[in-house]
Amino acid sequence: MYTILTQPSAAPVIQSLRNIGYKAQTAIADIVDNGIDAEATDIHITFKYDNGNGYIKIQDNGKGMTDKELQIAMTIGSKDPREERKQHELGRFGMGLKTGSFSLGQRLSVLTKIDGVISERCWDLEYVSTHNEWYLFKEIPSEVKWKMGTIDSDNGTIVFIDKLDRFCGYGTEKIIQLSSYYAKVARIRKFLEMVFQVKLDNGLNIYINDNFLDSWDPFLCEHPKTLEGETQIIKVNRKRVKITPYVLPHPSTFNETEYKIAGGIKGWRDQQGFYIYREGRLVNFGDWFGLFTKDSFSELVRIKIDFTNNADDDWKIDIKKSSVSIPEDAKENLKAIGKYYRQVSKEIMLYRAKPSRTQSKMKGSLHTWELANDEADSPYLLNRNHSILTNILKDIDEDMRRKFNLYLKLVELGSPNNLLHSSSLVKKEKQVQEVDEKIKYYIIELSKTLIDSNEIIILEEIVDAISLFPGFESVERTTIKNILEKDVLVNER
Numbered sequence: 001m002y003t004i005l006t007q008p009s010a011a012p013v014i015q016s017l018r019n020i021g022y023k024a025q026t027a028i029a030d031i032v033d034n035g036i037d038a039e040a041t042d043i044h045i046t047f048k049y050d051n052g053n054g055y056i057k058i059q060d061n062g063k064g065m066t067d068k069e070l071q072i073a074m075t076i077g078s079k080d081p082r083e084e085r086k087q088h089e090l091g092r093f094g095m096g097l098k099t100g101s102f103s104l105g106q107r108l109s110v111l112t113k114i115d116g117v118i119s120e121r122c123w124d125l126e127y128v129s130t131h132n133e134w135y136l137f138k139e140i141p142s143e144v145k146w147k148m149g150t151i152d153s154d155n156g157t158i159v160f161i162d163k164l165d166r167f168c169g170y171g172t173e174k175i176i177q178l179s180s181y182y183a184k185v186a187r188i189r190k191f192l193e194m195v196f197q198v199k200l201d202n203g204l205n206i207y208i209n210d211n212f213l214d215s216w217d218p219f220l221c222e223h224p225k226t227l228e229g230e231t232q233i234i235k236v237n238r239k240r241v242k243i244t245p246y247v248l249p250h251p252s253t254f255n256e257t258e259y260k261i262a263g264g265i266k267g268w269r270d271q272q273g274f275y276i277y278r279e280g281r282l283v284n285f286g287d288w289f290g291l292f293t294k295d296s297f298s299e300l301v302r303i304k305i306d307f308t309n310n311a312d313d314d315w316k317i318d319i320k321k322s323s324v325s326i327p328e329d330a331k332e333n334l335k336a337i338g339k340y341y342r343q344v345s346k347e348i349m350l351y352r353a354k355p356s357r358t359q360s361k362m363k364g365s366l367h368t369w370e371l372a373n374d375e376a377d378s379p380y381l382l383n384r385n386h387s388i389l390t391n392i393l394k395d396i397d398e399d400m401r402r403k404f405n406l407y408l409k410l411v412e413l414g415s416p417n418n419l420l421h422s423s424s425l426v427k428k429e430k431q432v433q434e435v436d437e438k439i440k441y442y443i444i445e446l447s448k449t450l451i452d453s454n455e456i457i458i459l460e461e462i463v464d465a466i467s468l469f470p471g472f473e474s475v476e477r478t479t480i481k482n483i484l485e486k487d488v489l490v491n492e493r
């Protein structure tokens with residue numbers, strides 16, 4: 001069979017690669033990954049503003065590369081993603097160094113040293129685009145080199161990116177303001193403190209402009225009130241996945257600063273969900289992956305999931321190492337775990353006593369509200385045994401007690417939380433419904449009160465009023481009318 005060798009055009013390919021959706025923070029993390037794979041213990045990241053003319057430099061003290069290795073490393077697609085990677089290796093696609101760098105700027109220079117031997121290469125996208133060929137510079141231009149500094153020990157690598165058009169508007173009219181530049185660097189710092197937390201806690205040092213990065217633990221393991229659920233190991237396609245659920249302490253246990261820090265980059269509500277780690281490096285965080293929706297009662301739940309690089313295919317890790325999808329085989333387990341811990345979170349958020357689960361010492365009798373049942377969408381009931389309420393009821397006469405109880409019932413039915421379950425707002429379809437005896441009783445009592453107080457006396461208006469009353473929305477007008485005609489108006493006549 002005849003074939004025609006068809007090489008991709010350099011200029012369009014390289015320009016497209018710049019647009020695969022990296023954010024600055026994911027691009028930097030991808031380059032840091034390489035330092036970790038090279039067994040570095042210190043990674044120094046330098047951001048230089050210089051009115052948009054600056055650079056980003058990532059220097060590690062890892063093992064470095066030989067000239068041949070560097071040449072391969074600078075090649076787009078330097079390794080086959082199907083190749084088995086070493087245990088714990090973070091690399092997968094043979095792309096990160098290039099794609100990450102190009103998403104920030106147009107020039108990537110790498111200087112590396114292995115056992116005292118230095119090698120260097122440089123990609124300049126302007127040059128590649130102009131010639132529409134994959135021309136890689138064997139030497140780093142001198143105007144860059146003097147800014148890069150040196151590798152003082154025998155091993156290490158400097159990745160240097162300049163012409164930062166994407167990062168700070170180099171060469172455009174929209175050069176980023178210094179204050180926004182600092183804010184951007186601060187965000188990157190926070191992101192790295194979260195993504196590399198496990199590595200930072202295990203001997204890796206990362207610095208940004210000489211400032212040491214502190215690890216940020218999304219699970220607040222050190223906090224005495226954090227609940228750590230039992231770790232479970234499940235097998236997905238015969239590969240181990242480790243799951244550890246955490247429920248964070250109630251917000252009232254923090255002071256303002258602690259609360260803000262614990263909220264993380266996205267804030268409490270959006271940080272809830274699964275945290276997916278690949279080889280101890282966070283890939284995806286604060287996401288329920290469509291298994292649940294985010295709500296404020298569940299915001300204390302963060303579930304750690306750890307998979308290994310031989311399961312990359314199952315989790316469909318993307319080139320940027322910033323997203324995965326949950327394998328079908330894992331969904332059921334994760335859903336069950338998520339459901340359980342979301343319920344625990346809900347109980348803690350509402351100070352609900354459940355000593356067996358939360359070890360909380362709250363006194364049940366002091367709650368004003370309680371869940372009717374253990375289901376996730378359970379309605380709330382007023383605690384009728386509350387000591388203040390029982391005292392009030394004791395001191396008032398029969399008629400007043402009846403009215404007061406009716407009022408409490410209306411408060412209960414119309415509580416904003418109960419009304420949030422929109423299914424209860426929809427009218428049932430049957431013309432004449434079977435209604436719960438209790439609801440029927442309250443419809444009768446309510447209409448009597450409306451009539452007694454001369455608020456409304458026309459039947460149709462009473463029906464309208466009740467059908468729109470919070471808590472009675474699901475009852476059909478015809479049904480209300482039937483009840484009123486049978487049980488109220490007859491008696492009234």
Ligand SMILES: Nc1ncnc2c1ncn2[C@@H]1O[C@H](COP(=O)(O)OP(=O)(O)OP(=O)(O)O)[C@@H](O)[C@H]1O
Binds near residue numbers: 033074079096097098
């Ligand atoms: N700082 C470094 N120190 C030593 N070797 C490095 C360094 N950076 C890159 N390399 C080498 O270059 C290769 C290519 O890096 P690149 O980030 O492009 O791809 P990768 O890490 O293999 O896969 P991925 O695209 O998933 O990151 C690496 O596999 C590694 O061998």
Ligand SMILES: [Mg+2]
Binds near residue numbers: 034
């Ligand atoms: Mg890499």
